Structure formats: structure tokens, C-alpha cells
Amino acid sequence: MKKIVLSMVAVATVVMAASEVKRPYERMTDMNSTTLAAEHSILDRVHFKGDLRLRYESIERDDKDNKYRNRYRLRLVAKIDLIEDLQFEVGMRSGFANPTSGNQTFLDDEPLSDYFFQSLRFNILGLAYKSDNSTYKVGRQPYMMYRPIKSQLVWDNDVSMNGVNYQYKDDTKIITVGANQPTLEEAATDTADDVNLFLAQYVHKSNLDFAKLNLGAGVYFYDGLKGNTTLFGSSKGNTLDANGLYANDYHIVEGFGELQFKDVFGMPFKVAAGVVYNFAADDNNFGYDLALQLGKAKNVGDWQVKYSYTDLEEDATYGAYSDSDNFGGGTAAKGHAIRAKYKAGKNLSLAGNFFFNELYESKSKIAGMEPKYERVQLDMIYKF
Secondary structure, eight states, X not given: OHHHHHHHHHHHHHHHHTTTOOOOOSSTTOOOOOOOGGGSOHHHHEEEEEEEEEEEEEEEETTSOOEEEEEEEEEEEEEEEEETTEEEEEEEEOOSSOTTOOOEEOOTTSOHHHHHHHSOEEEEEEEEEEETTEXXXXXXXXXXXXXXGGOOSSOOTTOEEXXXXXEEEOSSEEEEEEEEEEOOOTTOOTTOOOOEEEEEEEEEXXXXXXXXXXXXXXXXXXXXXXXXXXXXXXXXXXXBOTTSSBSSOOEEEEEEEEEEEEEETTEEEEEEEEEEEETTOSSSOEEEEEEEEEEOOOSTTOEEEEEEEEEEOTTSSOGGXXXXXXXXXXXXXXXXXXXXXXXXXXXXXXXXXXXXXXEXXXXXXXXXXXXXXXXXXXXXXXXO
């Protein structure tokens, strides 16, 4: 109860500090500026945004102790107009030693005042240039790939990478290419060799008589994983050899389709399917995701609910970068996920996520068992 009260105080403080902010944002990477920097003062060239999420979470599984905890995630972003269409971007988020999560658990033996400083780290640091339909990004940035109904089959929401990336987007297509290295966090293994990631994705957009159709395919080529130590201290379901090294490379191909209906029962409706296949592994290398979403929590009073079923074999994708909530993160599991969201205020949302999974035996803490994994997350999110 003490932590919950302190959490509410923290939210109230942020709300009062941000009461004059006029522009809430839906995603941490969705802020662009085409302002001619030379025509404005320094303050006019700097754009700030952020969000604070408070979460109660329970995790129950058959093969280990259950967890019940209060958590928070804080994200802060600043973008500075250098010249027309060129921005310097810098961002920080909470979370320690996790490449796919900004969550930080409240601890009984640590004062609340310490959390917001000890856990913050840079997850965005680079340049972004936009010219007509093209965007170029250099440095540490969130990925730019398109995900049908925000699928996390291959990419968790919070992944950042270091490199050079390009995206072209118009009314009929999205083309994304890049060369990157994974962003190593505090738990990264010191003995890990360098890993390179080369990526390409194409999305074709069509307007049908009754809906919008998006068809896409992506290639994600990791160079340097086989025989390497785990980059983040855990395999996240991927297969390791007798020496605890990655047994496979990850040369991943993704394909997906998405239909977007404008009006079903008076609300927008989406349905999507995606598959992923790792050509660098001989076995346990396939996964898929089926999802649908009704509604969109855009305006005050709006709500949305999403259901998905996912099945990921051990080496279908790189586990450290796939969904960090479903299955407890990574691969080697299957199951259902229900995600609901309600827009309670201009900058305030309430959300709940519910996961009902079955872990593969290879991911179990008890030999011969395929344990059940159930997870509940109740969120309050304030954007400023």
C-alpha cells in the first residue's frame, strides 16, 4: 500500500508540472518538426515529451515461485531543430539491464527518491533528417519497422539499436533498410563478440472497397550470434550449446497481412496474421501470430481491446528482442494475450494486459514439465 500511495503522489506531481502542455503524443517516436531553426529562438527549437506508467503486476507459473509487484516506467524525449528538417534527438527511459523493458520494480529497502535517477539511461541519441517521403536516422534510435496491429512477434515495443537506418513512406508503400548493432545494456555479457544486424522490410498498402490492406515482408540478418555468449545474460528461450553459447545464427524472414476496417459495430476494426522463420536453424525455427483489435483509444472516452494468439518455437526469432511480456519474454511458448485500453482523460489512459500461456519444456525450470504461465498487468499511463 505504501508503494501505491507513493506512486500516486509521483503521478500527481507530474500532472501538475505538465498542466500547461498542449500536445499529447501517442508514441515516443512520433514527433517530427519541419520548422526552419534559423527563424526561431533556442526555446522554439526544443520539443519535449514524455510519459509515466504505473503498473501492478502478477506472474503465476507452475514451475517457480509467483511474483506480485508494483512497477513504473518513465520516458523522456527532447528533439532539437538544428536546421530545416534536421533534428538532434535524445531520450532517456527507466529500467535497468533490460534491452526490451523500461519497467522498474519498487523495492522495500530503497527510498522512492532514488528510483528516478538510478534507473534512467539513454535509449535515444542521434540525428534524424526528413526529406519529402524519406527519413534518415543515424545513432541510437528505436527501430523503424512496421508492425501489424503493433505485433511483437519479432520486435518488442522498446527495442533500440545503434546504426544507420532509412525509410521511405507514401500512400502505397513503406520501404525500410538499415545496418545496426544491438544496444548493449548494463547486463550485457562482457565476453560477447560484436553482433551486426542488417535489416530490410517492404510493406505494400492497398485501398479495397471495404477495407485497407497491408501486406509486408522483412529480412533481419544477425551476423555474429552463433557461438557467441548471450548478449543480455539470458537466452530468452533460444537454444544454447553445451558451453552455454548460441547454438544457431538468426537469419530471419517475416511475412504478414493486415486488414483495417473503418467501421465495424461503429468502431474501427483490424485483423492481422504474421509468420516468422529462421533460415539459420534446422529445427524449432517457425512462429506465427494471429490478432484482432476492436476500437481505438484515441479521444477521451474511447476504448480498444486486442486479442492475439502466438506460437513461437525456440529459434524462430531472436528471443532477446521479441515481446518481453508474453511468455515472460522471448520464445519457446504459445498462448493467448488480451490487451485493453481506455482513454480516461486528455493525457491519461487506463490499461490492462492478460496473458494465458503454456511454456515449452525447454523453457521450464522443472524437467519434463510444460508449465502454465499467467500474467496480469494493470496500468495507469500519463503522457505529458
